[in-house]
Amino acid sequence: MASPELGEMLAFAPFQGGIWEMSAEMAADRGRKLGGRVAVVTGGARGIGFAIAARLAEEGAAVVLADMRVETAREAAASIRAGGGEAAALPVDIGDNASVAALAAEVDRLHGRCEILVNNAAISDTTGIDRMTMERYHEVIRVNQDGAIRVTVAFLPLLRKAGPGRRILNIASIMGLRGSPDAIPYSTAKGAIVNFTRALACDLAPDGIMVNAIAPGFVDTPMSILADGSHEYDADWFRDIYVKYGRIPLRRFGKPADMAGPAYFLCSDDAQYVTGQILSVDGGVSATF
């Protein structure tokens, strides 16, 4: 048990993460590491998907923000271009075969290949077993589980004709590694994504395609706004237990930008011998109890 003294000590220590001096070499390389690579991010219009897309664009990738919210995606792409990056927005419903096929065809027409595929799009769900209908279950699975697999299958030809640095990055969740109440379809789908990642890594290793996942913990995204309009992390249980008592050792919820660094790493040349891995990016939640 973390003692009150330790809690107070940490509460008074300002958060230092992310503050560091970039070396001259790193600064000179910035913006070139993913140069000439095409990256497609599903659900790239906002939240974690947008943070990852923006980071990949910053590193020189030509990004495609594929999203159901095509207007939001267009604005997001414009903001990346305004910052000097290369970005386009395309519509997709990853739950639909024809829509995903159309996306792959359009990326093929625009770029002729895809080095990096980020399977990020998902819908939120808070259905416990007693309230769950099989219709609701299949609806969530169709998008959150089958969606990532559907997009992967459609993009395989584009990945196989891409240049070096081929990567698939799946966005799993701590909910795919641990259970929590009232989230049966979501947890089932994310658990499937975890082992899909490992199995796919085996199948695609001969093609030089590295397949990995990140498992975010509590992250403040548009999905954190609950149906009643309240914010998930404004609740007492979150502030008291996860923050005050340190069940999140870093004592804060994550921001989408916190996911972008690990995501970029797995998509970069620094991760050439890493495949089939799940990186938990959760502020330490899964290191304690």
Add this chain to the structure above:
Amino acid sequence: MGLLVDRVCVVTGAGQGLGRAIALEMAREGAIVALLERNPATLEAVAAEIGGEGGTAAAYALDVTDYDAYGRVVADLHARFGRIDALVNNAAINPPTRTILNDTLEDWRRTTAINLEAVYMGSKLVAPLMVARRSGRIIHIASIQGFASSGEIGPYNAAKGGMIALTKSMAVELGPYDILVNSVAPGFMLTPMSIVNGVDETKTPDFIEWYVRRGKIPLRRTGYPEDVSGTVIFLASDYCRYMTGQLLVVDGGLMSTF
């Protein structure tokens, strides 16, 4: 008929808490239980308890880090019974509640000596007897602190994590001799060791609010020694024949959630 009739089962740290419950339960299943315990008073009390229930116990006052004495105990058991069927490595201590910033090398050495090195040495002393008979069970009592941490208990975390890894290497190396090696990871347990600095960690308002009332332990209660002894009986019994190198988590579901 009991599950462990006439099996010679060694339990370290048998004087209290989990070790006592395991020893009592093994005796009830018909085992001849060798109690290894540093504290003569609790040792005699548990031996008397087993005898009073009509069971068979052999009591040895032993500091498990005194390896010469440990060797003599093993030799004596071999001379008396001709075999050791199961070894339960249970003895352990809590280090003082400190962090990496203020703990001491002495905390580390003492904790890892008892909680890990003695497990290794005890297993090393007993395994040859099992190899000779091509049969045996070695069961390590680890902890959820072996793969996650509450903080302020680093040497304990390292020792318990070490036990879990040692389970794997011993299972691989002793498998050819039909010796099964598994470990158990209890979660929060109501034992004398759950009292830290005079406060029972399973009775604090925080514990009751978070782990019990809000269900972060899905079974919504702390564990009792009897919750663990059943799992150890299973691992020592003939119901467990093709499972080795595994970690059984007995925590009311705590580590399945977040």
